[in-house]
Amino acid sequence: MSDNKPNKPGNKPQSKYPVNMTETPFPMRGDLAKREPHWVKEWQEKKVYERIRRASAGRPKFILHDGPPFAN
Numbered sequence: 001m002s003d004n005k006p007n008k009p010g011n012k013p014q015s016k017y018p019v020n021m022t023e024t025p026f027p028m029r030g031d032l033a034k035r036e037p038h039w040v041k042e043w044q045e046k047k048v049y050e051r052i053r054r055a056s057a058g059r060p061k062f063i064l065h066d067g068p069p070f071a072n
Helices: 032-046 048-055
Strands: none
16 A cells, blocks of 8 residues: 555645644744844834833842852
8 A cells, every 4th residue: 555645635735744743923943143133123123121121210129140159
């Protein structure tokens, strides 16, 4: 028996991917080096950082100590 079935009106052609790949609006690759400059420009135009700073004005400072205070 062969796995190749003729394309009948009800049959879908086999996918080029060997696993079930769901379709999403997200790109398959991150391409951070290409996409990040656009994001930074958009944030600068919208003044995102300045708006965050204004919204947090007057609040007590918060310090996040990331990691242990010693080295092994």
